[in-house]
Amino acid sequence: MIIRKISHFLCNYENIMPLFAGACTLLFIAGFLFLPIQYTDNQLYPKTIDRNSSLDPYDRGGPPFTQVTIAAQYMENSPAAGLVTSYLTPFSLYLSRTTPHMGTTIVAHPGGIIDEILYNTRGLDTVVEATILFIAFAIASYIYRKV
Amino acid sequence: MASIGGIPSYILEFGDELVYFTPYTITLFLLALTFTVLVIISRPERQVDIAFGGDAYRAKEISLSEMRFRRFMAIACGLASMGAMVTGDIFNFTLFTAMVGITNVGIVAAVKSPHVQDAAYQYGLVALSATVPLFAGAAVYAAATGSLSMIELMKGTLPAVPLIAKAMLVIGVVGEGMAPFYAAKAEMFRAPGAPYVIMCSLSSLLIFLRVVEVVLLG
Numbered sequence: 001m002i003i004r005k006i007s008h009f010l011c012n013y014e015n016i017m018p019l020f021a022g023a024c025t026l027l028f029i030a031g032f033l034f035l036p037i038q039y040t041d042n043q044l045y046p047k048t049i050d051r052n053s054s055l056d057p058y059d060r061g062g063p064p065f066t067q068v069t070i071a072a073q074y075m076e077n078s079p080a081a082g083l084v085t086s087y088l089t090p091f092s093l094y095l096s097r098t099t100p101h102m103g104t105t106i107v108a109h110p111g112g113i114i115d116e117i118l119y120n121t122r123g124l125d126t127v128v129e130a131t132i133l134f135i136a137f138a139i140a141s142y143i144y145r146k147v
Numbered sequence: 148m149a150s151i152g153g154i155p156s157y158i159l160e161f162g163d164e165l166v167y168f169t170p171y172t173i174t175l176f177l178l179a180l181t182f183t184v185l186v187i188i189s190r191p192e193r194q195v196d197i198a199f200g201g202d203a204y205r206a207k208e209i210s211l212s213e214m215r216f217r218r219f220m221a222i223a224c225g226l227a228s229m230g231a232m233v234t235g236d237i238f239n240f241t242l243f244t245a246m247v248g249i250t251n252v253g254i255v256a257a258v259k260s261p262h263v264q265d266a267a268y269q270y271g272l273v274a275l276s277a278t279v280p281l282f283a284g285a286a287v288y289a290a291a292t293g294s295l296s297m298i299e300l301m302k303g304t305l306p307a308v309p310l311i312a313k314a315m316l317v318i319g320v321v322g323e324g325m326a327p328f329y330a331a332k333a334e335m336f337r338a339p340g341a342p343y344v345i346m347c348s349l350s351s352l353l354i355f356l357r358v359v360e361v362v363l364l365g
Contacts, residue, residue: 017276039291073294122238124164136249146259
């Protein structure tokens, strides 16, 4: 009898979203009960943020042509990590000296800053993220053209 | 170093993200690969509606462009499932899971039926919301253990993963297309075009089997 009532409730797909929202709410309430959650200080990719740097938030320090040490999980797999922000093209160097927010451009111009964490150590994530965006765009454009 | 899936026989390195093959993950990977190949080479069905209590029936007209688009989405779903089966990184796994969710929506959203599109919309909302606990789970994994690598979690040298992180990961995966939120997807099956709709079901099953292994790691 109860199962029939539950099934009847679930067969209306408009009830699915409120049900999922309820489940998430319960989970997050349970999460508060689990507080405090342990925190490990020994984190990957630590960095100090210098808000005054024009390369913020991608400034990992280091003089030009000198590799900065990055605490990656498998250092041996990313030999080029730490070299990216220590090298700027002449155009990027010019922009960093004339604008206060060069760091926000990332790869928006030739020679722009490439975040070494994203593009060296976690490159596969970048590929999947871009693919998700592409898929979403493909669905939206197909539906838009069809209507 | 062994997980419930067995000892990794081959590890492929992508920087900090490792792709590893254990007997368990390679089985799931091959299943996803086989079905993706089937999707590529097979001709889709033509759905026939039969009037109850009579002899009348009619075949639904499906445009070629619609089928092409749905095949594209089914292939993308298969590739995302394959990635999720073998990835050795928690965050990468959540990304592949989110991709499976969105491609599932794409498989059915192309169908010219208001009822199916309504169901796809509702399911899309659930899949969208599910990314919150999914990525939050990965974040808590990173905060609590200091690592996202499943290989490191396997070794047992890291701090234990909090139960809440595992629960978040599971509810995120469930929201991407498992029961009881599967009900919206059941409505989607009114959409014609096997084997594309079957890919929705298979990908959810594979993701669920993988998340079981993932939560037992740390």
